Amino acid sequence: MLDLPVYLDNNATTPCDPRVVEAMLPYFTSVFGNAASRHHSFGWKAEEAVDLARQQVASLIGAEPQEIVFTSGATEADNLAIKGVFEMYAGKGNHIIATAVEHKAVLDTCNHIEKLGGEVTYVGVDKNGRVNLRELEAAIRPETILIAVMYANNETGTVMPVKEVSGIARKHKVLFFTDAAQAVGKIPVNVQQDGVDLLSLSAHKMYGPKGVGALYVRRRDPRVRLTAQMDGGGHERGFRSGTLNVPGIVGLGKAAELCAVEMNDETTRLRRLRDKLRGALLQIEESVLNGDSGHVLPHVANISFNYVEGKMLMIDFNKELAVSSGSACTSASLEPSYVLKAQGIPDEQAHSSFRFALGRFTTEAEIDFAIEKVTQTVQKLRETSEIWKMYRKGMDMSQIW
Numbered sequence: 001m002l003d004l005p006v007y008l009d010n011n012a013t014t015p016c017d018p019r020v021v022e023a024m025l026p027y028f029t030s031v032f033g034n035a036a037s038r039h040h041s042f043g044w045k046a047e048e049a050v051d052l053a054r055q056q057v058a059s060l061i062g063a064e065p066q067e068i069v070f071t072s073g074a075t076e077a078d079n080l081a082i083k084g085v086f087e088m089y090a091g092k093g094n095h096i097i098a099t100a101v102e103h104k105a106v107l108d109t110c111n112h113i114e115k116l117g118g119e120v121t122y123v124g125v126d127k128n129g130r131v132n133l134r135e136l137e138a139a140i141r142p143e144t145i146l147i148a149v150m151y152a153n154n155e156t157g158t159v160m161p162v163k164e165v166s167g168i169a170r171k172h173k174v175l176f177f178t179d180a181a182q183a184v185g186k187i188p189v190n191v192q193q194d195g196v197d198l199l200s201l202s203a204h205k206m207y208g209p210k211g212v213g214a215l216y217v218r219r220r221d222p223r224v225r226l227t228a229q230m231d232g233g234g235h236e237r238g239f240r241s242g243t244l245n246v247p248g249i250v251g252l253g254k255a256a257e258l259c260a261v262e263m264n265d266e267t268t269r270l271r272r273l274r275d276k277l278r279g280a281l282l283q284i285e286e287s288v289l290n291g292d293s294g295h296v297l298p299h300v301a302n303i304s305f306n307y308v309e310g311k312m313l314m315i316d317f318n319k320e321l322a323v324s325s326g327s328a329c330t331s332a333s334l335e336p337s338y339v340l341k342a343q344g345i346p347d348e349q350a351h352s353s354f355r356f357a358l359g360r361f362t363t364e365a366e367i368d369f370a371i372e373k374v375t376q377t378v379q380k381l382r383e384t385s386e387i388w389k390m391y392r393k394g395m396d397m398s399q400i401w
């Protein structure tokens with residue numbers, strides 16, 4: 001028997017890998033030192049553990065250990081990157097470019113920058129959610145100090161043309177920051193090959209613990225400087241004060257190590273399962289893929305089921321299927337997903353969209369269950385749907401929706 005509900009919301013958070021928990025445990029009790037205590041072995045042991053984690057994280061993304069700044073997660077890393085650059089480079093300019101589909105941690109930070117007198121240009125995406133490169137380059141001005149383009153989108157899984165973006169940024173000598181919370185540990189990310197200057201990541205999106213993440217800050221070609229957003233003891237080379245979360249950092253390090261070792265096999269396994277799910281769900285009449293079918297994370301599919309109310313589907317999934325919807329009905333806001341809207345997807349299609357995000361612990365039996373559950377539920381709801389009947393009678397639906 002399957003354990004219900006089936007969890008297909010791994011873009012929201014992943015379970016901690018038991019091997020990560022195992023690695024963390026001693027750092028709560030026997031090895032509890034403060035990594036900043038320089039005068040005794042308690043501190044040294046904690047510092048040693050943090051040093052190893054720094055190497056593990058750096059190695060996963062092709063960085064130097066000194067370029068890793070530990071934070072409380074990707075939200076904090078996003079804030080530090082954007083606000084830190086805005087303050088530090090005030091002498092050069094006050095203009096930032098970001099895509100319209102960034103995570104709220106980036107968009108809301110940009111909003112804050114605008115309130116401080118900065119200027120932000122939001123660049124559009126194509127129908128698959130990939131940033132419009134011509135629009136991006138045209139937005140660059142002499143005062144532009146930062147370009148923010150996420151590595152992969154959390155709602156659709158669409159992977160951005162990161163190398164092309166960095167090429168443009170380098171050509172115009174503008175710093176390039178990428179929120180890679182969804183990409184790191186899932187697909188190969190390399191700050192050298194990708195030409196990234198700042199990159200944020202989060203442990204709980206890659207089978208590590210919640211409440212810990214990191215910001216990569218380039219040290220050479222160019223050396224990136226930042227104004228710290230947290231003042232205090234000068235930890236993390238002055239970029240982020242505060243006693244280090246040693247168990248969390250150890251967990252992030254272990255999670256990074258596991259991802260590096262297992263990424264190839266995991267990608268092969270998850271891509272096959274995702275393709276099976278995506279293929280089967282796209283067999284359902286009037287279902288559409290939201291996002292790019294090729295440039296997409298291997299474990300993600302975002303699909304709309306037209307002429308079905310997303311809210312009703314969600315209610316029926318309840319207790320058996322944990323997924324996320326782009327429908328406003330299931331979230332605090334009234335607007336449907338701004339990410340799908342930016343792709344030019346009509347509100348109604350966004351309202352009936354679902355994000356299926358597989359993970360390390362997803363089994364084939366769970367995927368088979370999900371296929372059956374979704375197919376049956378969509379059919380059942382359509383049987384009683386007036387709108388579906390009108391569509392089947394061949395009425396002009398653009399007049400109705």
Ligand SMILES: *Cc1c(COP(=O)(O)O)cnc(C)c1O
Pocket residue numbers: 011012072073074075076103105150152153154179180181182201202203204205211212213
């Ligand atoms: C989850 C996520 C974040 C926020 O990360 P936290 O560690 O939870 O703060 C930021 N950006 C993206 C793209 C995410 O998916």
